[in-house]
Amino acid sequence: MTVNAESSTSIASSWRDLPAAQQPDYPDLGVLREVTADLESYPPLVFAGECDQLRGRMAAVARGEAFLLQGGDCAEAFDQVSADQIRAKLKTLLQMSAVLTYAAAVPVVKVGRIAGQYSKPRSKPVETRNGVTLPSYRGDSVNGAEFTAEARVPDPDRLRRMYHASAATLNLVRGFTTGGYADLHQVHAWNQDFVRTSASGQRYEALAREIDNALNFMKACGADPAEFHSVEFYASHEALLLDYEAALTRVDSRSGRLYDVSGHMVWIGERTRQLDGAHIAFAASIRNPIGVKLGPTTTADEALELIERLDPEREPGRLTFITRMGADRIRDRLPALVERVTAEGAQVAWVCDPMHGNTFEAASGHKTRRFDDVLDEVKGFFEVHKALGTHPGGIHVELTGDDVTECVGGGDEILVDDLHQRYETACDPRLNRSQSLDLAFLVAEMYRA
Numbered sequence: 416m417t418v419n420a421e422s423s424t425s426i427a428s429s430w431r432d433l434p435a436a437q438q439p440d441y442p443d444l445g446v447l448r449e450v451t452a453d454l455e456s457y458p459p460l461v462f463a464g465e466c467d468q469l470r471g472r473m474a475a476v477a478r479g480e481a482f483l484l485q486g487g488d489c490a491e492a493f494d495q496v497s498a499d500q501i502r503a504k505l506k507t508l509l510q511m512s513a514v515l516t517y518a519a520a521v522p523v524v525k526v527g528r529i530a531g532q533y534s535k536p537r538s539k540p541v542e543t544r545n546g547v548t549l550p551s552y553r554g555d556s557v558n559g560a561e562f563t564a565e566a567r568v569p570d571p572d573r574l575r576r577m578y579h580a581s582a583a584t585l586n587l588v589r590g591f592t593t594g595g596y597a598d599l600h601q602v603h604a605w606n607q608d609f610v611r612t613s614a615s616g617q618r619y620e621a622l623a624r625e626i627d628n629a630l631n632f633m634k635a636c637g638a639d640p641a642e643f644h645s646v647e648f649y650a651s652h653e654a655l656l657l658d659y660e661a662a663l664t665r666v667d668s669r670s671g672r673l674y675d676v677s678g679h680m681v682w683i684g685e686r687t688r689q690l691d692g693a694h695i696a697f698a699a700s701i702r703n704p705i706g707v708k709l710g711p712t713t714t715a716d717e718a719l720e721l722i723e724r725l726d727p728e729r730e731p732g733r734l735t736f737i738t739r740m741g742a743d744r745i746r747d748r749l750p751a752l753v754e755r756v757t758a759e760g761a762q763v764a765w766v767c768d769p770m771h772g773n774t775f776e777a778a779s780g781h782k783t784r785r786f787d788d789v790l791d792e793v794k795g796f797f798e799v800h801k802a803l804g805t806h807p808g809g810i811h812v813e814l815t816g817d818d819v820t821e822c823v824g825g826g827d828e829i830l831v832d833d834l835h836q837r838y839e840t841a842c843d844p845r846l847n848r849s850q851s852l853d854l855a856f857l858v859a860e861m862y863r864a
């Protein structure tokens with residue numbers, strides 16, 4: 416993308432006078448201004464044309480012709496920008512995508528919670544441990560996770576580190592997805608380390624053999640399309656820190672429109688989606704595909720107003736509603752939203768985040784989620800859409816490629832007592848690789864049904 420020299424911040428400033436929830440309390444705004452001035456001069460991380468392409472793919476999701484698989488860490492961390500970590504996450508997403516594409520026979524749009532997911536909205540501004548109260552950890556882009564007064568001070572320089580960590584991650588993601596690793600002929604290779612140790616790995620292996628047979632058959636018929644040799648993969652994150660997102664907003668010289676070039680797709684979270692707030696105004700000003708999280712208190716009027724602000728032209732692919740109601744509420748709360756939105760003629764993509772409405776604290780103090788609740792929320796999501804004749808457009812999950820013990824249940828049955836073994840998340844509990852694959856198989860069955 417060619418970038419117009421005109422200052423993007425002065426253009427994308429409609430949000431600046433509005434209240435912005437969940438922003439860091441920086442001790443020195445002068446330093447923040449220096450950092451954002453630097454960020455404004457940095458090259459884009461993604462290109463406007465790629466964002467347009469993803470909007471096109473999301474339009475297919477909204478029309479019921481494709482399925483979104485959006486997943487990755489709850490919170491990325493600067494010290495985890497390594498080839499092994501990134502490859503493990505990608506491998507998990509590629510395996511899930513192979514399962515969904517083959518078993519559900521639907522094109523899968525692949526979007527990572529990756530290369531920018533460094534900022535966390537928090538329920539409470541402070542955290543107390545053993546009588547000591549400090550500001551909450553808000554993600555590596557804001558402060559440090561260590562429980563010391565020094566680490567918890569918001570530091571604007573972390574925004575620079577976020578940019579560089581995102582750039583390094585994206586570079587590797589592009590290498591993996593286009594440089595041969597994501598070639599469909601590698602379906603077995605993605606599973607090699609996993610097949611002997613996990614039931615879902617074995618189930619996957621059987622499916623990979625079928626894919627192999629299908630590929631060999633097609634090759635024998637003379638068909639070996641380029642689509643089999645690389646993967647279209649996009650990056651997304653929550654657009655939480657508006658100083659960062661605005662500093663990475665550029666004018667696209669082709670169209671004169673603004674794009675947030677920090678990621679292909681950005682979403683606005685449940686805690687920052689106030690209709691008269693800065694986040695929605697910022698999202699309205701950019702042309703990227705936008706997601707908005709909708710929790711159980713969302714009213715149909717709010718949903719319609721969000722459409723009015725973010726997708727006034729009713730363009731399929733522009734707006735994705737990511738619902739996160741909780742397994743016990745999805746069947747009650749979702750129908751009214753889907754009915755009103757559909758009646759208004761808006762073609763949003765409906766996507767299920769079965770993670771954020773199902774968190775609880777185990778007796779050990781670990782924040783966790785039950786795999787069965789995650790699954791049940793997805794089931795409820797499919798049931799509602801089936802009953803209304805609308806399209807269950809995808810899933811949005813927090814996952815990792817590592818064998819962590821953060822969520823309970825799944826085929827390899829992690830118990831509450833196991834949580835301490837590998838509890839590594841910087842914020843919320845993620846599905847491990849085996850649980851992620853289990854979920855993909857079960858979602859594929861639901862989709863086909």
Ligand SMILES: O=C[C@H](O)[C@H](O)COP(=O)(O)O
Nearest residue numbers: 489535536537538539842843
């Ligand atoms: O990932 C989502 C939120 O940032 C997270 O659930 C907030 O966690 P908290 O309720 O512990 O602040």
Ligand SMILES: C=C(OP(=O)(O)O)C(=O)O
Nearest residue numbers: 536684685686708739771
């Ligand atoms: C904060 C998040 O979710 P929500 O806004 O739905 O709570 C998230 O997805 O990281």
